[in-house]
Amino acid sequence: MGDNFESLLIWGAVYLYAVITILLLTAFIFNKERLLNFVIYLLVPAFILHSTVFFMRWSMTGYFPANGEYENAVAEGWFGILFTVILFLWKKGLRGVGLVTVPATLFFLGYGIMKNPEVLPHGAALKSSWLVIHVMFAQLAYGAYLIASGLGLIYILKDNKVRKKIESTFYNKFPALPVIDETMFRFTVFGFIADAIMIAAGSIWAKDLWGSYWSWDPVEVWSLVSWLIYGLTIHLKVTMGWGGRRLAWILIFAVLGIVITYWGVDIIVRNTQHAFTVSAL
Amino acid sequence: MFYDVAGALRRFYRFFRSAKMTAIIISALLLLFFSGLIIPQKIFFQSKAQYDVWKAGNPILSWIIEALRLNEVYVAPITIFFMSLFFLNLIVVISQRVPLILKKAFIIKSIPLIDAEAVKNDANTKSFIIPEDKAKEALSKIKVFLRKRLWSVIDGDSSNAFLAVKNRYSPIGFLFFHLSFLLCLTGGLLVMYTRFSGELILTEGQEFYADLRAFRKITRDPKIFKALPPVGIFLEKVVPRYERDKATDLTVRMKVRYENDVKDEIIKINEPVTRGAMSIMAQNIGVSPLFVLRADDGKEIAGGYFSLNVFDGEEDSFEFENMPYKLHVRFYPDYEKKNNKEYTLSKDIKNPFIHLTILQEGLVVYENTIGKGQGAKFDSMSVSFEDVRYWQGLKREFAVQDKLNISGQRRI
Numbered sequence: 189m190g191d192n193f194e195s196l197l198i199w200g201a202v203y204l205y206a207v208i209t210i211l212l213l214t215a216f217i218f219n220k221e222r223l224l225n226f227v228i229y230l231l232v233p234a235f236i237l238h239s240t241v242f243f244m245r246w247s248m249t250g251y252f253p254a255n256g257e258y259e260n261a262v263a264e265g266w267f268g269i270l271f272t273v274i275l276f277l278w279k280k281g282l283r284g285v286g287l288v289t290v291p292a293t294l295f296f297l298g299y300g301i302m303k304n305p306e307v308l309p310h311g312a313a314l315k316s317s318w319l320v321i322h323v324m325f326a327q328l329a330y331g332a333y334l335i336a337s338g339l340g341l342i343y344i345l346k347d348n349k350v351r352k353k354i355e356s357t358f359y360n361k362f363p364a365l366p367v368i369d370e371t372m373f374r375f376t377v378f379g380f381i382a383d384a385i386m387i388a389a390g391s392i393w394a395k396d397l398w399g400s401y402w403s404w405d406p407v408e409v410w411s412l413v414s415w416l417i418y419g420l421t422i423h424l425k426v427t428m429g430w431g432g433r434r435l436a437w438i439l440i441f442a443v444l445g446i447v448i449t450y451w452g453v454d455i456i457v458r459n460t461q462h463a464f465t466v467s468a469l
Numbered sequence: 470m471f472y473d474v475a476g477a478l479r480r481f482y483r484f485f486r487s488a489k490m491t492a493i494i495i496s497a498l499l500l501l502f503f504s505g506l507i508i509p510q511k512i513f514f515q516s517k518a519q520y521d522v523w524k525a526g527n528p529i530l531s532w533i534i535e536a537l538r539l540n541e542v543y544v545a546p547i548t549i550f551f552m553s554l555f556f557l558n559l560i561v562v563i564s565q566r567v568p569l570i571l572k573k574a575f576i577i578k579s580i581p582l583i584d585a586e587a588v589k590n591d592a593n594t595k596s597f598i599i600p601e602d603k604a605k606e607a608l609s610k611i612k613v614f615l616r617k618r619l620w621s622v623i624d625g626d627s628s629n630a631f632l633a634v635k636n637r638y639s640p641i642g643f644l645f646f647h648l649s650f651l652l653c654l655t656g657g658l659l660v661m662y663t664r665f666s667g668e669l670i671l672t673e674g675q676e677f678y679a680d681l682r683a684f685r686k687i688t689r690d691p692k693i694f695k696a697l698p699p700v701g702i703f704l705e706k707v708v709p710r711y712e713r714d715k716a717t718d719l720t721v722r723m724k725v726r727y728e729n730d731v732k733d734e735i736i737k738i739n740e741p742v743t744r745g746a747m748s749i750m751a752q753n754i755g756v757s758p759l760f761v762l763r764a765d766d767g768k769e770i771a772g773g774y775f776s777l778n779v780f781d782g783e784e785d786s787f788e789f790e791n792m793p794y795k796l797h798v799r800f801y802p803d804y805e806k807k808n809n810k811e812y813t814l815s816k817d818i819k820n821p822f823i824h825l826t827i828l829q830e831g832l833v834v835y836e837n838t839i840g841k842g843q844g845a846k847f848d849s850m851s852v853s854f855e856d857v858r859y860w861q862g863l864k865r866e867f868a869v870q871d872k873l874n875i876s877g878q879r880r881i
């Protein structure tokens with residue numbers, strides 16, 4: 189065991205995700221149903237490799253993988269891919285979500301591997317039982333949001349064909365538009381609730397660690413902003429009937445808020461006490 | 470013609486409780502919170518002077534920003550205004566929905582009358598004709614079947630009509646979710662008016678008694694209840710643990726007096742001490758070297774532990790009271806010198822050295838690296854580096870907040 193074994197696994201996953209990304213793109217650009225059918229044979233092994241690294245880290249350190257860029261990267265795409273695998277197996281018509289989740293995960297892993305793949309010492313701040321709740325719900329929420337935006341994308345793609353009255357056997361295999369609409373909304377609500385739990389758990393943790401539940405730290409504000417965007421989206425759908433294309437476009441762009449919360453704050457703003465990376469006392 | 474005030478109010482109220490209003494309020498809050506991430510916030514400026522420099526560079530922009538208090542947007546009147554609207558809108562929306570929700574969950578019962586004709590004509594229904602003697606049994610079997618699948622079965626007024634609902638109580642989720650907001654907002658308000666907290670820097674062996682004047686910087690000042698609980702802290706020992714220069718553990722031993730009750734306490738990161746309405750948590754740590762200034766004849770002139778920000782390799786400075794010198798310090802916990810380069814092997818204080826630069830009226834009068842127990846001679850006197858202790862940044866939070874910074878000037 190050790191570093192070599194782990195890097196073998198993670199690189200295996202990265203290569204497979206890269207191949208899958210190319211297959212998915214080809215399938216969607218050239219409307220190749222058979223390629224799409226083939227993807228599952230690569231996705232499952234890739235997910236197994238990815239999961240092995242994920243759980244290996246968890247058991248090795250005893251903490252949910254969230255220590256430093258690499259562990260965060262491994263955890264980031266995990267839930268998204270889990271949902272994708274489930275959709276591939278259960279609701280074949282919704283396989284298109286892979287178009288968003290797989291390249292995103294590929295990007296996360298690529299970024300993480302380039303940073304610091306070795307096991308880092310666990311900072312005192314991270315030694316809290318809130319870590320698993322806080323971070324797991326963050327990843328769960330973002331997994332669900334990613335799926336929602338993936339569904340948004342296939343909604344738009346299918347809707348374009350329907351609007352132009354193009355008969356396509358490829359797109360006919362997708363569920364009817366209202367089904368996609370409903371499914372993306374459900375993932376949004378699921379993500380929103382997980383997001384709320386993440387913020388609540390983070391606040392409780394912050395009370396013991398930094399002394400107050402909420403201190404308007406940039407990461408806190410960004411989380412709140414992206415959470416409110418999703419909250420607003422849900423209200424628009426429920427009370428004002430904003431479904432369909434509008435909802436789909438919002439969901440595709442709302443993910444940006446998450447990207448900024450995750451990377452933007454760490455990389456650009458810097459004056460946050462909420463370091464996703466390695467922090468001193 | 471009279472202006473129809475009541476009508477206008479009613480229209481306003483109807484708009485106020487509408488989904489559009491909620492959407493507008495949330496969007497406004499979103500914009501305000503977002504602006505705080507772009508517009509430089511006062512708390513991010515190290516000093517007033519730094520802020521003034523920024524202000525001079527952006528005269529018009531800063532005028533607008535100051536007028537709207539967007540540089541402290543999270544407590545600005547406009548934010549408070551929209552938060553209050555949010556609060557009110559929430560109360561109105563919730564109270565309006567409560568009866569609807571109770572009906573939807575069939576807690577307030579109103580079972581729709583099912584009309585046989587209507588059922589027959591509905592494209593989505595199937596009808597079966599069952600002999601009358603079997604009907605009762607069939608109905609109860611259907612009920613059992615549905616109950617097993619977690620449907621709620623609610624009997625209607627007539628004995629053979631019933632209603633089966635899946636996820637009967639799900640509308641209650643809406644209620645709890647929205648009520649929890651009210652709880653958070655109320656909590657936030659309470660905290661704003663009652664909480665007092667601050668950072669206290671103590672060197673091992675130093676004590677502190679509740680004294681508002683000692684607080685150097687107050688981060689959260691309560692509007693009311695401005696009083697400190699009778700608390701005293703004596704910092705005994707700080708034991709950090711480092712793995713590859715990363716702090717992986719911290720144990721702070723102290724005596725805490727709270728209302729005449731003295732107790733030994735241990736604080737760790739993530740494990741604050743709570744006594745009454747007060748909690749103390751460990752924050753950053755640093756080192757306080759002991760410097761003693763002596764005249765040529767060996768007579769002590771001044772001295773003390775000076776808590777400095779030098780533990781991460783930064784440079785910090787201090788002055789002896791009433792002396793014309795400024796002493797700049799860099800610290801090496803585990804000193805090593807190779808190829809004329811000075812560095813530290815680790816963060817463990819095994820072989821502490823200090824790089825000392827002494828300035829008098831801006832001119833360097835001494836510069837060298839000295840170890841513990843060594844001294845520096847300059848200007849017919851000497852300063853010696855005799856000991857080093859940890860200082861501990863403590864954050865103290867009372868039900869009434871702050872950042873207090875005491876530099877270690879205590880004479881030993």
Ligand code: HEM
Binds near residue numbers: 389390393408461467
């Ligand atoms: C987008 C939102 C957020 C994400 C993805 C997120 C994720 C994380 C992760 C991965 C860690 C582990 C830290 C590390 O790797 O060094 C962490 C730590 C922490 N988070 Fe969050 N978090 C988010 C928002 C929040 C919010 C809103 C709060 C509080 C109100 C909060 C409070 C904390 C605290 C107290 C810690 C431990 C302290 C530390 O590492 O310095 N987080 N979070």
